[in-house]
Amino acid sequence: xxxxxxxxxxxxxxxxxKCTPKKLSLDELNTYVQDESNGVKQIQIAGNxxxxxxxxxxxxxxxxxxxSSKNRKDSLVKHLKKKYENYDYYILSIxxxxxxxxxxxxxxxxxxxxxxxxxxxxxxxxxxxVTEKKDTLSLADFYFPRLYGMGGSTQVILAYKRSKEPGKFxxxxxxxxxxxxxxxxxxxxxxxxxxxxxxxxxI
Numbered sequence: 001x002x003x004x005x006x007x008x009x010x011x012x013x014x015x016x017x018k019c020t021p022k023k024l025s026l027d028e029l030n031t032y033v034q035d036e037s038n039g040v041k042q043i044q045i046a047g048n049x050x051x052x053x054x055x056x057x058x059x060x061x062x063x064x065x066x067x068s069s070k071n072r073k074d075s076l077v078k079h080l081k082k083k084y085e086n087y088d089y090y091i092l093s094i095x096x097x098x099x100x101x102x103x104x105x106x107x108x109x110x111x112x113x114x115x116x117x118x119x120x121x122x123x124x125x126x127x128x129x130v131t132e133k134k135d136t137l138s139l140a141d142f143y144f145p146r147l148y149g150m151g152g153s154t155q156v157i158l159a160y161k162r163s164k165e166p167g168k169f170x171x172x173x174x175x176x177x178x179x180x181x182x183x184x185x186x187x188x189x190x191x192x193x194x195x196x197x198x199x200x201x202x203i
Contacts, residue, residue: 023200026063032197033057039192046181049096053172053186056089056157059199066201077201087140087159088129088193090172094179095153101179102154111178118177119144119156126175129160132167 024032033040033054040055062080069076094101102115118126123144129137141159163170172186 052093093153
């Protein structure tokens with residue numbers, strides 16, 4: 001009976017490790033973060049506007065830089081890990097229907113210009129993060145790639161200073177940038193972020 005119990009525990013450990021590998025390929029890691037059940041992607045709908053906020057693992061940012069560099073060595077990966085380690089990154093996507101909110105979602109040129117200015121230069125006025133202990137983390141940096149209507153959503157990369165406290169969650173607040181939906185709040189559990197598998201680099 002004891003042997004059977006040990007065997008079952010051993011089998012469950014193997015099965016658990018098989019289901020949650022510590023390292024994933026690039027495609028597998030991208031699939032992992034896009035799966036809402038893993039807790040690092042959240043979708044909120046307000047009226048006809050859809051907000052999606054997805055945690056961007058450092059490994060995916062590092063891989064983008066490695067791919068664009070001629071120096072594809074392990075030393076570059078180590079350097080980039082130090083570059084990103086003090087910040088948490090999120091991809092914010094906003095769409096109205098199946099269109100991005102800038103190109104096609106509205107024919108009002110004044111609103112278009114206002115939203116463009118906000119997304120390009122003023123996002124730090126509209127978003128911040130709050131830890132479980134109520135410490136506020138301002139937006140450290142952001143990047144708005146212009147897709148000129150070619151994508152189905154407007155996307156912005158948001159970077160917040162990483163909190164070193166052992167809190168259980170972090171809330172991301174997003175004020176209305178001018179689309180009439182009011183404030184949105186996204187809560188990310190730290191345990192879900194911390195258990196994201198690493199990328200298996202093939203340099």
